[in-house]
Each structure stands twice: as structure tokens, then as C-alpha cells.
Amino acid sequence: xxxxxxxxxxxxxxxxxxxxxxxxxxxxxxxxxxxxxxxxxxxxxxxxxxxxxxxxxxxxxxxxxxxxxxxxxxxxxxxxxxxxxxxxxxxxxxxxxxxxxxxxxxxxxxxxxxxxxxxxxxxxxxxxxxxxxxxxxxxxxxxxxxxxxxxxxxxxxxxxxxxxxxxxxxxxxxxxxxxxxxxxxxxxxxxxxxxxxxxxxxxxxxxxxxxxxxxx
Amino acid sequence: xxxxxxxxxxxxxxxxxxxxxxxxxxxxxxxxxxxxxxxxxxxxxxxxxxxxxxxxxxxxxxxxxxxxxxxxxxxxxxxxxxxxxxxxxxxxxxxxxxxxxxxxxxxxxxxxxxxxxxxxxxxxxxxxxxxxxxxxxxxxxxxxxxxxxxxxxxxxxxxxxxxxxxxxxxxxxxxxxxxxxxxxxxxxxxxxxxxxxxxxxxxxxxxxxxxxxxxx
DNA sequence: ACTGATTTTAAACGATCGTTTGAAAGTAGG
DNA sequence: CCTACTTTCAAACGATCGTTTAAAATCAGT
Numbered sequence: 044x045x046x047x048x049x050x051x052x053x054x055x056x057x058x059x060x061x062x063x064x065x066x067x068x069x070x071x072x073x074x075x076x077x078x079x080x081x082x083x084x085x086x087x088x089x090x091x092x093x094x095x096x097x098x099x100x101x102x103x104x105x106x107x108x109x110x111x112x113x114x115x116x117x118x119x120x121x122x123x124x125x126x127x128x129x130x131x132x133x134x135x136x137x138x139x140x141x142x143x144x145x146x147x148x149x150x151x152x153x154x155x156x157x158x159x160x161x162x163x164x165x166x167x168x169x170x171x172x173x174x175x176x177x178x179x180x181x182x183x184x185x186x187x188x189x190x191x192x193x194x195x196x197x198x199x200x201x202x203x204x205x206x207x208x209x210x211x212x213x214x215x216x217x218x219x220x221x222x223x224x225x226x227x228x229x230x231x232x233x234x235x236x237x238x239x240x241x242x243x244x245x246x247x248x249x250x251x252x253x254x255x256x257x258x259x
Numbered sequence: 260x261x262x263x264x265x266x267x268x269x270x271x272x273x274x275x276x277x278x279x280x281x282x283x284x285x286x287x288x289x290x291x292x293x294x295x296x297x298x299x300x301x302x303x304x305x306x307x308x309x310x311x312x313x314x315x316x317x318x319x320x321x322x323x324x325x326x327x328x329x330x331x332x333x334x335x336x337x338x339x340x341x342x343x344x345x346x347x348x349x350x351x352x353x354x355x356x357x358x359x360x361x362x363x364x365x366x367x368x369x370x371x372x373x374x375x376x377x378x379x380x381x382x383x384x385x386x387x388x389x390x391x392x393x394x395x396x397x398x399x400x401x402x403x404x405x406x407x408x409x410x411x412x413x414x415x416x417x418x419x420x421x422x423x424x425x426x427x428x429x430x431x432x433x434x435x436x437x438x439x440x441x442x443x444x445x446x447x448x449x450x451x452x453x454x455x456x457x458x459x460x461x462x463x464x465x466x467x468x469x470x471x472x473x474x475x
Numbered sequence: 476a477c478t479g480a481t482t483t484t485a486a487a488c489g490a491t492c493g494t495t496t497g498a499a500a501g502t503a504g505g
Numbered sequence: 506c507c508t509a510c511t512t513t514c515a516a517a518c519g520a521t522c523g524t525t526t527a528a529a530a531t532c533a534g535t
Binding site: 295296297307308310311316317 | 522
Binding site: 072073074075076077163164165166167168169174175178179182186198199200202203204205206207208209210211212213214215217218221222223224225226228233236237239240241243244245246248250 | 288289290291292293379380381382383384385390391394395398402414415416418419420421422423424425426427428429430431433434437438439440441442444449452453455456457459460462464466
């Protein structure tokens with residue numbers, strides 16, 4: 044029969060939690076196609092069949108992994124956004140703060156961060172439906188809130204600027220320590236830097252025409 | 260014996276080129292672990308064994324795919340950077356222009372762009388050595404050039420800001436049309452927006468303390 | 476046309492893939 | 506203890522994985 048459909052969160056050492064943790068870790072390091080069901084079971088110290096029994100399939104397990112981590116973060120984002128919007132529409136810094144803060148400071152943040160970075164960059168055919176399901180509401184509301192800060196700006200520009208923020212965020216989460224970019228920083232420093240970078244990128248500034256004319 | 264070690268570029272319909280094109284397309288859509296050697300051969304209309312014969316292995320084929328596209332872009336980047344640096348150290352806009360322009364406007368740009376986005380976000384154990392090999396020199400030189408623009412700023416901050424640019428770029432290339440962020444734009448528009456966003460993000464502006472105090 | 480090297484081919488290698496089965500083990504409530 | 510239910514387990518399912526083999530086909534030089 045269907046196994047415990049009502050109670051997802053269990054003791055941290057039972058089979059379901061062990062599978063979730065193992066799948067999360069392997070998904071972060073190898074992506075969906077790169078993690079095998081057997082490797083998950085072995086890492087979890089659990090029989091392979093337990094995956095099918097508790098989550099239906101490998102993809103069902105990934106879905107549970109994502110929802111476990113992403114849902115609390117997105118909930119916190121929307122709660123903070125609601126509080127910001129009560130203060131009036133002109134607070135781009137506060138809006139981006141509401142978007143970024145929960146990623147860096149929600150509990151269980153360390154695995155959740157890397158998971159977020161991985162899932163945002165995973166091949167579309169694996170997670171596109173899941174991304175839509177989990178993120179479309181959050182993105183939509185935040186883009187609308189940011190657009191309200193710049194009522195005279197093109198909506199497409201606002202949406203794309205927000206995608207730049209999401210990209211910078213995802214890449215930062217995905218490669219917390221990359222030999223390409225030198226020294227690693229603490230969570231707090233990265234958060235503050237990314238927030239400031241994003242806010243500055245959103246500001247309306249005069250386009251520097253000399254860049255294009257001089258170089259091109 | 261070793262197959263044509265000296266002449267990589269061939270007629271656009273010979274086996275090597277067909278394999279390169281097919282592997283590139285599948286790598287973009289599914290990542291390394293998600294593309295199978297058989298799918299590559301089938302897409303290329305070529306026998307499976309031809310992959311081992313011409314490129315040694317699936318990983319060797321990926322390596323050739325990456326170098327074919329990324330090397331010309333990185334060459335153009337460094338050529339443009341050299342020209343910029345002759346003009347003096349205070350041209351962050353020109354530097355970022357030199358970094359971004361070749362991605363959007365090097366020939367064969369369309370597949371090359373998506374390939375660049377995919378490879379930057381692929382799991383580390385697959386492409387980390389390749390990333391190091393292909394990008395470390397470019398990143399190092401550009402970070403140094405940008406640092407010269409802001410001699411009083413922390414080097415780690417400069418490097419991380421540059422990683423934000425790379426992240427925003429990678430994400431933009433990876434998801435040229437995502438239902439999450441609404442309408443698609445042309446290459447020219449995306450390029451100009453990303454360049455401006457990056458330049459503004461690098462500017463030295465006073466930190467808005469009210470963001471943190473108000474919300475936290 | 477013949478020879479020697481290059482390239483393509485069908486077929487198979489062992490390994491691993493995600494999933495399923497049916498029996499054994501564990502867990503209450505009576 | 507017995508029964509009904511849940512969970513775990515070893516084992517196997519067919520399919521596909523990346524790679525290799527050796528023979529067939531193609532090509533270039535004389």
C-alpha cells in the first residue's frame with residue numbers, strides 16, 4: 044500500500060530521511076542523471092527497493108528532496124515580501140533582501156543553498172516542471188514587486204534584471220569554492236556582497252555610451 | 260592508428276564534425292551524464308564505434324566540443340582586453356565589454372552561448388579540470404584588470420563581483436527562454452542589459468544601511 | 476589494379492541502469 | 506499467540522551504459 048502519505052518528516056535516522064539526505068548530497072555533487080539509485084541507497088545505508096517503496100521512483104525522491112528544502116525558503120521569501128510591500132512600493136533593496144536572505148539564513152541552510160544552485164541549473168527535461176511548480180509563484184510576485192519600484196521601466200527589462208540576480212545567486216550557491224575565483228568567503232560576506240551588487244545593478248543610471256562607441 | 264591528430268576542423272559533414280555537433284547539442288540539453296554515447300551516434304548518423312575511434316572516449320569528445328567553441332571566444336576576450344589595457348586602468352565598462360562581447364557575437368554564437376552556460380554549471384567532477392584548463396587564464400587576467408580599476412577595493416570583493424557577472428551570464432545563456440522570467444529578448448538586448456547591469460554592480464556606491472537595519 | 480593505411484561497420488563485451496518481485500522481518504492491537 | 510499491516514531484504518527483471526573487437530569498406534599512392 045501507499046507508504047505514509049501524510050507524514051513526510053520523520054525521525055532523522057529512519058529510511059525516508061536517510062534517502063532524502065543521501066539523494067540531496069548526490070544530486071548536489073552530480074546532478075540528477077549523474078546520481079544512481081544504487082549510489083543513493085548505498086550512501087543512505089538502505090536497500091535499493093526502499094526508494095521505490097517510499098518515494099515511488101528516483102524522480103519522486105528528487106521531488107521530495109527539492110520540496111523539503113525549497114518550500115521553507117520560498118515561504119520565508121513571500122512572508123518577507125508581504126511585509127516589505129506594506130511599506131510602499133519604493134524599496135528595491137528591501138525586496139531583494141527579502142528574496143536573498145532566506146536562501147542564506149534559513150535553517151539547514153548549507154545543503155539547501157547548494158541544492159538551490161544545482162536545481163536552477165539542471166537540464167530542463169529533468170526539473171523544468173518542478174521549477175515551474177516551485178518557483179513560478181515566487182518569481183512572479185518578486186518581479187511584480189520590483190516592477191512597482193520602477194514604474195517607468197520596461198517590464199521585460201525588470202524581469203531580465205531579476206534573472207541576472209537569480210543567475211548570480213545560483214552560481215554563487217553552486218560553486219561556493221571554485222579555484223577560478225580565488226578565496227572563499229563566509230556566508231555573511233557573500234550575502235551582503237550579492238545583495239549590494241544586485242541593488243546597484245537595478246538602479247537607474249545613465250547608459251555610458253562611450254563603452255560601446257569606443258570599443259566597437 | 261591515431262586518427263588525424265593534426266587537422267581537427269574538417270568538412271562540415273564528415274564523421275568528426277557530425278559527432279561534435281551532435282554531442283554539443285545533446286550536452287546543451289541534457290548535460291554530460293544525461294547524454295549517452297548511443298544517442299550522440301544516432302543523432303550524428305554515425306556508428307557508435309566512431310566516437311572511440313576519433314575522440315578516444317565520450318569524455319574526449321566533450322573536451323573537443325568545449326575547446327572548439329570556447330577557445331575562439333576566450334581568444335577574442337583576451338585580444339580585446341589587451342587593447343583595453345593599453346588605454347589605462349580605469350575602464351571597467353570596457354573591460355566587461357571585452358569579457359561579454361565575444362560570447363554574444365563570436366561566429367557560431369548560438370550553440371556556443373548555450374554550451375558556455377551549460378559547461379559553467381555542470382557538476383564539478385565532470386568538467387572541473389576542463390574549466391580550469393580553459394577558463395583559469397581568462398578569469399585571472401580579467402579579475403586582475405578589474406582590480407586595477409579599483410585599487411582601493413578588496414581583491415576578494417572584486418573576484419566575487421566578477422563571479423556574480425559570470426553567474427548572471429551563465430544563467431542567461433543557459434535559459435534563453437524560461438517560462439519563469441517571461442518574454443524572450445534578442446541577443447543584442449540581452450547583451451546590452453547584462454553589460455549595463457554588470458557595470459552598475461561593480462560601481463563603488465555607498466552601502467544602504469537602512470536595508471539591513473529595517474528588515475532584520 | 477594492387478597494396479597499405481585509414482575509416483566505418485555490426486556485434487558483442489562486462490557493467491550498471493531504474494524498477495519490480497515475493498518472501499522474510501518487524502510492529503502493533505486483540 | 507495470532508492476525509493484519511508495514512517495512513526491509515536479497516535477487517532478479519529487461520534495458521541501456523561506455524567501450525572494444527575484428528572484419529568489411531573506403532581511400533590514397535604507385
